[in-house]
Amino acid sequence: MPIGTPFHERTEEHCKNKDWKDWAGFFTANSYNVVNDFEYFAFRHSAGLIDITPLFKYKITGADSGSFLSRLMTKDISKLRLNQATYCCWCDNRGMVVDDGTVMRLEENEYFVTAADPSYSWFNRFVKTSDVTIEDVTETMCGLAIQGPTSRDILKKMCDADLDNLKFFWTTKAKVDGADFFISRTGYTGDLGYEVWTENENAIKLFDAIWAAGKGYNIRMAGIAALDVARIEAGLVMNGVDYHSSLHALTPAQMSTPYELGLGWTVNLERDSFMGQKALKKEKKEGSKWATVGLDINWPELEEIFNEHNLAPHTAAGAWRDSIPVYHRDDVTRQIGYATSGTWSPAVKKNIAMATIEAAYAKPGTKVNFEVTVEHQRRTVSAIVEKPQFFNPERKRSNPKK
Amino acid sequence: MAKKYDAIIIGGGHNGLICAAYLAKAGKDVLVLEKRHIVGGAAVTEEIYPGFKFSVCSYVVSLFRPHIVRELNLAQHGYDIIPMDSSFQPLHNDVGLCRWGDGARSRREIARFSKHDSEVYGEFGKVMTHMARLAKEVIDHPAPDVASINPKELASLLRMGKVFKNLGPEMLQMNTKLLTMSSADFLDLWFESEVLKGPMAVSGVIGTFLGVRSPGTAYVLLHHYMGELDGAFRSWGFSKGGTGGVSDACASAARSYGVEIRTEVAVSHVKIVNGKAKGVVLANGDEIESKIVISNLDPNRTYLKMIGENNLDADITTEIKRFKMRGSSGKVNFALSGLPQFCKGREGDEYMRGDIAIVPNVDYLEKAYDQAKYGEFSERPFINIVIPSLTDPTLAPPGKHVMSCFVQYAPFDIKEGPEHWPQLSEKFGDAVQATIKEYVPDFDSLVLHRQVVTPWDMQETFGLTEGNIFQGELTLEQLLFQRPIAGYAKYKTPIDGLWMCGSGTHPGGGIMGSGGELSAKTILNDKAI
Ligand SMILES: Cc1cc2nc3c(=O)[nH]c(=O)nc-3n(C[C@H](O)[C@H](O)[C@H](O)COP(=O)(O)OP(=O)(O)OC[C@H]3O[C@@H](n4cnc5c(N)ncnc54)[C@H](O)[C@@H]3O)c2cc1C
Numbered sequence: 001m002p003i004g005t006p007f008h009e010r011t012e013e014h015c016k017n018k019d020w021k022d023w024a025g026f027f028t029a030n031s032y033n034v035v036n037d038f039e040y041f042a043f044r045h046s047a048g049l050i051d052i053t054p055l056f057k058y059k060i061t062g063a064d065s066g067s068f069l070s071r072l073m074t075k076d077i078s079k080l081r082l083n084q085a086t087y088c089c090w091c092d093n094r095g096m097v098v099d100d101g102t103v104m105r106l107e108e109n110e111y112f113v114t115a116a117d118p119s120y121s122w123f124n125r126f127v128k129t130s131d132v133t134i135e136d137v138t139e140t141m142c143g144l145a146i147q148g149p150t151s152r153d154i155l156k157k158m159c160d161a162d163l164d165n166l167k168f169f170w171t172t173k174a175k176v177d178g179a180d181f182f183i184s185r186t187g188y189t190g191d192l193g194y195e196v197w198t199e200n201e202n203a204i205k206l207f208d209a210i211w212a213a214g215k216g217y218n219i220r221m222a223g224i225a226a227l228d229v230a231r232i233e234a235g236l237v238m239n240g241v242d243y244h245s246s247l248h249a250l251t252p253a254q255m256s257t258p259y260e261l262g263l264g265w266t267v268n269l270e271r272d273s274f275m276g277q278k279a280l281k282k283e284k285k286e287g288s289k290w291a292t293v294g295l296d297i298n299w300p301e302l303e304e305i306f307n308e309h310n311l312a313p314h315t316a317a318g319a320w321r322d323s324i325p326v327y328h329r330d331d332v333t334r335q336i337g338y339a340t341s342g343t344w345s346p347a348v349k350k351n352i353a354m355a356t357i358e359a360a361y362a363k364p365g366t367k368v369n370f371e372v373t374v375e376h377q378r379r380t381v382s383a384i385v386e387k388p389q390f391f392n393p394e395r396k397r398s399n400p401k402k
Numbered sequence: 403m404a405k406k407y408d409a410i411i412i413g414g415g416h417n418g419l420i421c422a423a424y425l426a427k428a429g430k431d432v433l434v435l436e437k438r439h440i441v442g443g444a445a446v447t448e449e450i451y452p453g454f455k456f457s458v459c460s461y462v463v464s465l466f467r468p469h470i471v472r473e474l475n476l477a478q479h480g481y482d483i484i485p486m487d488s489s490f491q492p493l494h495n496d497v498g499l500c501r502w503g504d505g506a507r508s509r510r511e512i513a514r515f516s517k518h519d520s521e522v523y524g525e526f527g528k529v530m531t532h533m534a535r536l537a538k539e540v541i542d543h544p545a546p547d548v549a550s551i552n553p554k555e556l557a558s559l560l561r562m563g564k565v566f567k568n569l570g571p572e573m574l575q576m577n578t579k580l581l582t583m584s585s586a587d588f589l590d591l592w593f594e595s596e597v598l599k600g601p602m603a604v605s606g607v608i609g610t611f612l613g614v615r616s617p618g619t620a621y622v623l624l625h626h627y628m629g630e631l632d633g634a635f636r637s638w639g640f641s642k643g644g645t646g647g648v649s650d651a652c653a654s655a656a657r658s659y660g661v662e663i664r665t666e667v668a669v670s671h672v673k674i675v676n677g678k679a680k681g682v683v684l685a686n687g688d689e690i691e692s693k694i695v696i697s698n699l700d701p702n703r704t705y706l707k708m709i710g711e712n713n714l715d716a717d718i719t720t721e722i723k724r725f726k727m728r729g730s731s732g733k734v735n736f737a738l739s740g741l742p743q744f745c746k747g748r749e750g751d752e753y754m755r756g757d758i759a760i761v762p763n764v765d766y767l768e769k770a771y772d773q774a775k776y777g778e779f780s781e782r783p784f785i786n787i788v789i790p791s792l793t794d795p796t797l798a799p800p801g802k803h804v805m806s807c808f809v810q811y812a813p814f815d816i817k818e819g820p821e822h823w824p825q826l827s828e829k830f831g832d833a834v835q836a837t838i839k840e841y842v843p844d845f846d847s848l849v850l851h852r853q854v855v856t857p858w859d860m861q862e863t864f865g866l867t868e869g870n871i872f873q874g875e876l877t878l879e880q881l882l883f884q885r886p887i888a889g890y891a892k893y894k895t896p897i898d899g900l901w902m903c904g905s906g907t908h909p910g911g912g913i914m915g916s917g918g919e920l921s922a923k924t925i926l927n928d929k930a931i
Binding site for chain 1: 468471472477482503642792796800
């Protein structure tokens with residue numbers, strides 16, 4: 001039975017349609033209203049507020065914490081500057097991804113790590129004799145993501161942090177009504193946005209301050225359903241949906257490497273040894289078997305199939321998370337991959353999907369066939385392979401001009 | 403020697419910009435010349451009052467073709483539409499009627515007026531969406547030429563025929579009704595509540611000089627259900643940053659393909675040598691050469707000013723003069739110090755986030771039309787109000803709002819004579835404000851600034867002849883192969899090398915982009931350059 005997060009008494013007031021979901025043991029609103037596309041649009045036009053408390057959260061402290069994390073993560077965390085944050089993944093010694101998340105350096109010797117899966121024991125295995133303490137703060141700290149073009153203005157109004165100068169993937173400390181919290185310019189929507197983190201006892205104070213400041217800026221509560229649409233447009237993979245942690249995979253075929261997930265950019269290969277380094281070096285040299293790509297699914301062809309049935313075209317409302325076969329462009333019996341999630345993208349007006357595909361077909365522009373089901377019949381339409389990131393507005397990384 | 407362009411486009415409306423972008427994407431060297439200081443034509447955002455951004459003319463986007471967004475990558479250039487969830491109709495001594503995206507919620511609202519209508523409403527939407535496939539087929543292709551025996555023309559006729567045939571006998575009958583009936587009569591077939599029918603009927607007469615009981619006005623109702631077909635799943639929306647956002651995105655896309663855009667350059671006429679367009683002559687007398695010229699202006703201006711009667715056969719001149727441009731609407735924009743409350747009995751502001759229609763019933767519309775028939779603006783007009791700053795806070799300072807009012811009827815041919823509109827402008831604004839005050843008694847105290855746009859202003863400032871918002875009325879006899887005139891419906895004109903791309907061509911007015919797209923594709927197909 002899930003429990004409420006420290007924000008529950010507020011989110012419950014807003015959740016008009018009682019559409020709750022279990023996210024890692026917490027009640028999370030899947031959506032807040034029957035008609036919920038406005039929650040998505042808040043990310044793109046104003047600001048959407050999401051309770052992200054259920055993420056697993058760890059504080060890593062001690063003189064060796066930096067080098068410890070560098071050994072664990074694909075990225076060289078020792079390079080991380082004070083107040084800087086980074087996105088990366090971590091692997092087992094076969095180079096297979098265990099999880100992905102964000103690492104933030106909050107103090108000289110203090111890091112904050114978020115993860116999709118419980119990771120305490122996995123991290124702890126590598127502590128050994130070094131001066132490192134791992135504290136699981138999942139149940140004592142909480143977080144809100146505020147994402148969208150007006151998110152900066154809202155936070156500026158509710159606290160005195162210097163947000164005009166806070167760059168993409170940096171953090172800053174702030175206070176609200178005497179309570180400490182910190183802000184990271186991170187998120188899962190591919191838009192301008194921040195995540196704010198605090199101790200549980202400050203939760204309501206923080207929530208109310210953001211909500212009050214957001215009034216003139218059209219702030220809205222947003223649920224997981226809306227987040228899913230935004231993250232697919234932004235080309236961000238999801239553990240448990242687009243790939244499986246190697247710790248949970250039952251067969252090697254269910255595992256993925258960072259390169260296969262399109263996370264090669266988070267791998268710093270040439271450095272002191274880290275988990276999976278040997279295998280990843282080999283893969284880098286010999287090439288990967290799979291790739292993660294975006295698919296632009298041909299809309300007019302889909303329209304045509306609906307037309308044959310005398311129907312207007314129709315897609316599922318919101319994002320989907322089913323496995324759907326992807327076939328060779330000339331041979332619809334030859335499966336070359338599978339889509340793992342997708343959505344109609346309101347931003348780019350395309351029917352898009354994220355797919356795992358044989359590396360040979362991963363080049364942007366490659367034509368493939370995609371399975372669709374129309375009126376109970378399975379058919380195929382063509383799709384073009386693209387980079388997974390379909391939407392990437394300038395405001396995501398930019399700062400106000402002085 | 404001065405540069406010679408492949409194509410010069412007269413007018414930087416959204417259609418001109420889209421046409422330019424498609425041509426440049428195909429490798430052509432294109433120049434756009436816009437008379438005003440900004441591009442966009444009837445789709446512009448202007449800061450009329452400090453801190454408040456107004457969508458001066460058009461204010462909502464519904465039919466913009468999604469394939470154009472894809473083909474020109476407009477999202478990367480800032481094309482961004484905020485959907486509207488509700489339609490509210492205030493009523494005296496009542497909480498009014500609000501229709502929502504949430505079907506059950508709408509049903510309960512409508513049931514207060516008619517149980518029967520509340521149950522039929524959802525069904526009506528489904529049938530209309532189904533039939534809108536036909537309208538989509540019409541809009542997304544050049545108009546077929548019915549008189550032609552060219553196999554290509556036959557193919558496009560057949561394609562349309564197929565959609566018709568697939569509709570099935572019941573739907574076909576329904577379709578015939580749609581094409582011939584008045585919007586009020588057509589809605590009578592479905593609904594009984596005059597309250598509900600009011601705002602629904604009015605969409606059939608926007609931009610025409612017809613009343614809701616005039617035959618042929620039902621067809622336009624279909625357009626309101628087309629958005630659903632585009633995978634947008636919501637028909638109407640606001641462009642982020644105001645309607646000019648659409649034009650800016652088109653301009654940015656055009657520039658990315660190499661289009662050159664010059665503003666504050668008015669074209670006097672097309673340079674015609676031996677019946678062929680050779681370039682343009684500017685208002686200052688300069689000449690610029692090009693292989694072809696494309697006019698984004700309405701048919702009246704294109705034929706009578708850009709070409710000139712001297713270069714036209716008399717019967718063509720007659721036909722163009724017969725093309726109906728009768729402007730019938732005005733626009734009043736307000737900068738407000740706070741949010742008006744259109745209904746005391748409703749909580750929050752959610753019900754005002756979509757559009758607010760002042761049209762208490764069908765008769766109200768007919769009365770408003772009656773006055774217009776005799777050359778007066780309606781004292782109690784139909785007003786379509788939106789407060790986009792509620793959903794897009796970038797339009798006004800926090801807590802303050804912009805409110806846009808589309809008003810019908812305001813006939814161009816006012817009985818004093820159209821040139822007297824400037825003197826009547828404030829009186830017209832007062833009538834609109836007085837109508838609003840019937841619902842929002844303290845409205846006056848909120849007004850920081852009022853901008854009145856009369857049909858005369860639309861002609862003089864925005865270059866829309868007689869202030870017709872669609873560059874020519876969207877009535878059946880002025881659509882398809884008859885837009886603007888039979889024989890020249892495929893973006894061509896009687897002048898070799900002179901083309902058209904604006905709303906005065908098929909498929910017509912509104913922020914759709916179709917004229918721009920289809921004209922460019924036709925020009926490229928014809929290998930005109
Ligand atoms: C008040 C009003 C409200 C409307 N509301 C809506 C709405 O809510 N939703 C909707 O979809 N549609 C609406 N419309 C209709 C829609 O705005 C138009 O159909 C559309 O914008 C026309 O685009 P266009 O590119 O075809 O032509 P235009 O926008 O008319 O562009 C023509 C351009 O040519 C320029 N020009 C004129 N003469 C010259 C010259 N001699 N030299 C150089 N340049 C010249 C003009 O300045 C203008 O920029 C509205 C229109 C009006 C007027």
